[in-house]
Amino acid sequence: MGGWIDQFPDNFLWSNATIIIKGMVPYGVVSAEEIDRVCEKLAGRQGEAEAWWEEWTGMGRAVEARALEAVAEGRQRTAGALFLRAAHYYYTGERFMLPGDEKKKLSEKSFACFHAGLRLRYPQIEFVEIPYENASLPALFFPAVDTSKPAPTVVVFNGMDNCKEMSIVFAGTEFSQRGFNTLCVDGPGQGEMRRLRDVPARYDFEVAGTAAYDYAVTRPEVDPARVVVMGYSFGGYYTGRVAAFEKRYAACVAMSALHWDLAAWQQSILDRARAAPKSIAQSNFQFQWVVGADTPEEAIEIARKFTLKDVAKDITQPFLVTHGANDRLVPVAAAHLLYEAVGAKNKTIKIFTGDEGGAEHCSIDHRPTGIDYIADWIEANV
Numbered sequence: 001m002g003g004w005i006d007q008f009p010d011n012f013l014w015s016n017a018t019i020i021i022k023g024m025v026p027y028g029v030v031s032a033e034e035i036d037r038v039c040e041k042l043a044g045r046q047g048e049a050e051a052w053w054e055e056w057t058g059m060g061r062a063v064e065a066r067a068l069e070a071v072a073e074g075r076q077r078t079a080g081a082l083f084l085r086a087a088h089y090y091y092t093g094e095r096f097m098l099p100g101d102e103k104k105k106l107s108e109k110s111f112a113c114f115h116a117g118l119r120l121r122y123p124q125i126e127f128v129e130i131p132y133e134n135a136s137l138p139a140l141f142f143p144a145v146d147t148s149k150p151a152p153t154v155v156v157f158n159g160m161d162n163c164k165e166m167s168i169v170f171a172g173t174e175f176s177q178r179g180f181n182t183l184c185v186d187g188p189g190q191g192e193m194r195r196l197r198d199v200p201a202r203y204d205f206e207v208a209g210t211a212a213y214d215y216a217v218t219r220p221e222v223d224p225a226r227v228v229v230m231g232y233s234f235g236g237y238y239t240g241r242v243a244a245f246e247k248r249y250a251a252c253v254a255m256s257a258l259h260w261d262l263a264a265w266q267q268s269i270l271d272r273a274r275a276a277p278k279s280i281a282q283s284n285f286q287f288q289w290v291v292g293a294d295t296p297e298e299a300i301e302i303a304r305k306f307t308l309k310d311v312a313k314d315i316t317q318p319f320l321v322t323h324g325a326n327d328r329l330v331p332v333a334a335a336h337l338l339y340e341a342v343g344a345k346n347k348t349i350k351i352f353t354g355d356e357g358g359a360e361h362c363s364i365d366h367r368p369t370g371i372d373y374i375a376d377w378i379e380a381n382v
Helices: 012-022 032-043 051-072 076-094 101-121 164-177 191-195 206-216 235-245 262-275 286-291 296-303 332-341 361-381
Strands: 126-132 135-142 151-157 181-185 222-232 251-255 319-324 347-352
Touching (some): 012 076, 032 076, 051 076, 051 101, 101 191, 126 206, 135 206, 164 191, 181 206, 206 222, 206 235, 222 235, 222 361, 235 251, 286 296, 319 332, 347 361
Parallel strands (some): 151 222, 222 251, 251 319
Antiparallel strands (some): 135 181
16 A cells, blocks of 8 residues: 555554545645645654644645735635645644644634635635524535526535535535535534534434525525435434435435444544554544543443434435445445445445545545546436
8 A cells, every 4th residue: 555545654543634635636725745745744753742733734824824925916716726725734733633722723724714715716605504403504505517497416414524615625516517516514513513613413413414405495506306415434424314314305325334333433442542542543532522522431422322223224215325445444344234224225335446446435545436426326316
């Protein structure tokens, strides 16, 4: 396996986080050369916890400064590209910061750059707030290229460490060209909702899924009979939960299954974090923070509720699960378990191999391969 995937051969924690940002290279919102420079500096600092955010935020500040210069000189599109790169570097740096004021400040800076960049580079994207209980969910709406008639729409929910601003680029740009609208949502525990609004995750995610559907169908661009719910990574759980309870969705896509026994997985992460912290893919505090638990042990108890074991049979819409054959976060067996448990008669499982690309978690090693397959499937089934 080459250095593109395993940037830090003896440090899976950092390698996994690095391949996530590398996965955005095909979309022009990060620079392979800038990533390489950061990684060169990090290579000699792997024993320093603070090195991760110092180096990534250092690159973020340098690129943001160039963005501000471009704005002052009237080079708006160049500024937008630079803001998007800075945003991704800040967001990557924030990943391993302990929850607290500094983490929130860095998140605020990241989202400010994301939003400035999207507005300058993708003016067709609309920033919206979806009514949700007594508050709202922040979301981005990317219309289909042809808006002359109501079109199929994909509602996208993120993974645990991603945000709608990433999803709208790697999914929304392709879906728009295919004639789909895209509504990317930060649900409870995700992106802006967790980082800026302090709303933790919830296992009964169908509440957010229903809110997203109710909003989507108010838009004249949306065909209410052809709304698809899609999630990736942790979103592979969320999207299944939504489809099981919200039958108005026309189809469901899980871009990677989640662990069938999430509590056992989190217990193994906790055990390995104590014994060999570089061998795991997430920090020892991340899941605890995402679900709003006070202790690791409480987080594991909460994780017991995050399962599709008893509800997958209620997913009756056309269903697709994709997974990487070399997924080192979620074993490929989880995708087969999910596929077998889903109640839909029309269901598809796609396992990407190393030869075709997309074999890592959520096809992060070759994301266009995964998104193209999903888009083809939606065209054929919705």
